[in-house]
Amino acid sequence: ILNVEQSPQSLHVQEGDSTNFTCSFPSSNFYALHWYRWETAKSPEALFVMTLNGDEKKKGRISATLNTKEGYSYLYIKGSQPEDSATYLCAFCEAGNNRKLIWGLGTSLAVNP
Amino acid sequence: DAGVIQSPRHEVTEMGQEVTLRCKPISGHNSLFWYRQTMMRGLELLIYFNNNVPIDDSGMPEDRFSAKMPNASFSTLKIQPSEPRDSAVYFCASTSGGRAAYEQYFGPGTRLTVT
Numbered sequence: 574i575l576n577v578e579q580s581p582q583s584l585h586v587q588e589g590d591s592t593n594f595t596c597s598f599p600s601s602n603f604y605a606l607h608w609y610r611w612e613t614a615k616s617p618e619a620l621f622v623m624t625l626n627g628d629e630k631k632k633g634r635i636s637a638t639l640n641t642k643e644g645y646s647y648l649y650i651k652g653s654q655p656e657d658s659a660t661y662l663c664a665f666c667e668a669g670n671n672r673k674l675i676w677g678l679g680t681s682l683a684v685n686p
Numbered sequence: 687d688a689g690v691i692q693s694p695r696h697e698v699t700e701m702g703q704e705v706t707l708r709c710k711p712i713s714g715h716n717s718l719f720w721y722r723q724t725m726m727r728g729l730e731l732l733i734y735f736n737n738n739v740p741i742d743d744s745g746m747p748e749d750r751f752s753a754k755m756p757n758a759s760f761s762t763l764k765i766q767p768s769e770p771r772d773s774a775v776y777f778c779a780s781t782s783g784g785r786a787a788y789e790q791y792f793g794p795g796t797r798l799t800v801t
Contacts, residue, residue, distance in 0.1 A: 605788075607789060607790075615794075616777065616792035616793060616794055616795060617729075617777075617790075617792050618792070619789035619790065619791075622788075622789050662728075662729070666788075670742075672717050672719075672734060672736060672741070672781065672788055673731060673734060673741075673742055674731070674790065676728055676729040676730075676731075677728070678728040679728065
């Protein structure tokens, strides 16, 4: 059974703090790793899709790195703002089945003003 | 583009009733996914279609659940008979097959309550 784990489960930070969370996934048969942002009462929205070991992606203050050999990805938020409060989900695509995503349970981030 | 459209947005029904959830994917997308979201288990893939053909339905809980995609612009998820444990938010998502890795676009979800 493929397992995707995210840590921490929840996080509270102050406005202006930088933070990061981890996604662990199987290191064999890797195809892609997705990060999504899910605000309360809305739908998940894609942040990044990464396919190559060593990939680094950035969107504004949010960035992500990928290590496929050891099976982890980090998501970083620099200078957190209250509007960054959301659940951040990662999802793993296995080679040969690259439309099916295996989802983690997410990291819930709350940024206090 | 209107994005992925789901209806209804909210459904309250009594145990034993049939429930039909509807989804219109983004035009041009050739893969469609049905997910169920609960607090305990997060996002669970129920079934997905590629070019209107069901590819993986291993996540469908039991025979009470069925899904169809009669054409590229419409899919349904049916629960018959519904049970209280089916209460959840059901999301539909679509993606295009033209890229090497496929980010998924989610609809607004249908919140189902079975009493």
